[in-house]
Amino acid sequence: MRYHQAVHDVPLMFEGCESGPDDDLEDEVRAALPEYLLRTSLMLPDLAEREVVKHFVNLSQMNFGVDNGFYPLGSCTMKYNPKICDEVSAWDTVSNLHPLQDVSTVQGALQVMAELEDMLCEIGGVDAVTLQPAAGAHGEFTGMHIVRAYHESRAEVRKEVILPETAHGTNPASAAMVGYDVLDLPSKDGCVEIEALKAAVSDDTAAFMLTNPNTLGLFERDVEEIAKIIHEAGALLYYDGANLNAIMGKTSPGKMDFDIVHFNLHKTFATPHGGGGPGAGPVGVKKLLEEFLPVPRIVRGDGVYSLDHDRPRSIGKVKSFFGNFAVLVRAHAYIVMKGGKGLERVSEEAVLNSNYLKEQLKDLFDMPYGDLRKHEFVLSGSVLKKRGVRTMDFAKRLLDYGFHAPTVYFPLIIDEALMIEPTESETKDTLDAFAEACRRIMSEDPELLRSAPHSAARSRIDEVKAARDMVLSWRGYLKKSDATISRA
Numbered sequence: 369m370r371y372h373q374a375v376h377d378v379p380l381m382f383e384g385c386e387s388g389p390d391d392d393l394e395d396e397v398r399a400a401l402p403e404y405l406l407r408t409s410l411m412l413p414d415l416a417e418r419e420v421v422k423h424f425v426n427l428s429q430m431n432f433g434v435d436n437g438f439y440p441l442g443s444c445t446m447k448y449n450p451k452i453c454d455e456v457s458a459w460d461t462v463s464n465l466h467p468l469q470d471v472s473t474v475q476g477a478l479q480v481m482a483e484l485e486d487m488l489c490e491i492g493g494v495d496a497v498t499l500q501p502a503a504g505a506h507g508e509f510t511g512m513h514i515v516r517a518y519h520e521s522r523a524e525v526r527k528e529v530i531l532p533e534t535a536h537g538t539n540p541a542s543a544a545m546v547g548y549d550v551l552d553l554p555s556k557d558g559c560v561e562i563e564a565l566k567a568a569v570s571d572d573t574a575a576f577m578l579t580n581p582n583t584l585g586l587f588e589r590d591v592e593e594i595a596k597i598i599h600e601a602g603a604l605l606y607y608d609g610a611n612l613n614a615i616m617g618k619t620s621p622g623k624m625d626f627d628i629v630h631f632n633l634h635k636t637f638a639t640p641h642g643g644g645g646p647g648a649g650p651v652g653v654k655k656l657l658e659e660f661l662p663v664p665r666i667v668r669g670d671g672v673y674s675l676d677h678d679r680p681r682s683i684g685k686v687k688s689f690f691g692n693f694a695v696l697v698r699a700h701a702y703i704v705m706k707g708g709k710g711l712e713r714v715s716e717e718a719v720l721n722s723n724y725l726k727e728q729l730k731d732l733f734d735m736p737y738g739d740l741r742k743h744e745f746v747l748s749g750s751v752l753k754k755r756g757v758r759t760m761d762f763a764k765r766l767l768d769y770g771f772h773a774p775t776v777y778f779p780l781i782i783d784e785a786l787m788i789e790p791t792e793s794e795t796k797d798t799l800d801a802f803a804e805a806c807r808r809i810m811s812e813d814p815e816l817l818r819s820a821p822h823s824a825a826r827s828r829i830d831e832v833k834a835a836r837d838m839v840l841s842w843r844g845y846l847k848k849s850d851a852t853i854s855r856a
């Protein structure tokens with residue numbers, strides 16, 4: 369075990385430096401600016417480029433990312449992000465556009481977006497796509513608004529959204545945010561139980577949200593039957609596209625009879641996850657729902673692209689301008705680079721890697737609901753409990769071996785869950801090394817695990833506090849620490 373993270377003493381950029389480059393404005397620049405544009409309270413650290421580079425490079429060495437190691441964080445599809453996609457998105461013709469430019473000057477950008485919409489339609493088996501939503505969860509939120517608009521257009525009020533108990537937490541949250549009551553459906557052998565679904569649907573069912581393969585990595589074989597039950601009840605079927613990496617080219621949400629789908633570009637299509645954003649979660653729909661998509665729609669006539677705002681039944685806008693354009697460009701580059709056959713191969717290798725690793729680990733842990741998995745699998749760390757060790761301890765110990773921790777304690781129906789998704793981008797050697805590390809950790813002193821990680825820049829942090837008590841800016845930090853804002 370030779371992994372060790374760097375530790376740097378990195379102060380905040382604001383600490384110990386003057387702020388406000390606006391103070392340095394040259395007299396003639398100052399004179400040329402209207403009075404009301406002269407800001408006096410602009411709080412920015414006044415640092416040389418060299419200092420900024422040092423700051424961020426040092427910080428990056430104290431972190432773990434997809435570029436420096438295996439990152440099997442289940443459900444998140446932390447695949448390698450090819451650098452060519454970053455390069456393309458940095459081109460002048462991409463990064464120097466302004467969203468308020470006249471459409472005649474951004475025809476190329478509109479073409480890239482229209483092409484991406486078309487490619488996602490084909491991959492997803494849907495008829496129309498909006499690129500606006502900024503994440504998968506935002507796509508769900510958009511999709512639920514479309515569900516509501518659809519039922520309203522039929523003069524129906526439906527109050528309930530059903531989802532299986534393996535659902536990701538964002539699913540119930542999105543449905544609730546749009547005002548729906550959420551009904552949790554119990555599973556059988558890890559999959560939707562048809563009889564329970566039949567008993568749950570009613571005139572009040574607005575939609576059923578499902579991901580397939582589900583979060584256990586199991587393919588819901590009864591999906592056609594599920595679609596039939598939902599549609600006969602007059603409800604819509606929503607596809608959570610987070611697990612699309614398992615099925616590309618083999619089937620599609622459209623073929624499985626889903627009506628609405630979101631794509632997590634930062635998962636399946638190799639764009640950066642970026643600490644919660646910016647990402648992109650385009651939403652695709654079948655023909656009957658196209659009129660409800662957000663405005664503006666990109667339309668083409670006589671070889672010219674334009675923006676159509678005149679859509680009376682649209683749910684409106686869900687994001688400013690076009691969504692996260694630089695992210696969309698990266699996904700476009702990735703899809704074009706892979707091609708249809710390439711994407712199919714991505715899914716084949718993701719599933720192969722997952723099953724290869726599962727075979728190596730399944731005897732070390734419990735694996736409920738046996739059998740083959742798709743792109744990810746979930747183990748139960750309940751065997752560890754007997755030794756006084758939790759799944760979280762095991763996960764943290766993996767960091768000492770240079771591997772990012774898998775997802776833990778999700779899905780909720782598995783005790784001490786450990787959710788592993790290797791993705792297609794790792795070599796057999798990496799998978800073998802990971803399995804070997806797991807084997808070794810299993811025979812280590814429990815105390816070593818409980819106090820892990822030992823080789824990371826930081827030991828355990830208070831994750832609940834970090835999520836609930838966020839301080840995201842210097843201004844917020846000052847507010848919180850009750851310090852007075854003083855400016856030179």
Ligand SMILES: *Cc1c(COP(=O)(O)O)cnc(C)c1O
Nearest residue numbers: 443503504505536538608610632
């Ligand atoms: C990641 C994920 C989501 C949410 O997507 P974000 O892009 O992170 O908002 C929803 N469902 C599942 C199953 C996921 O893995």
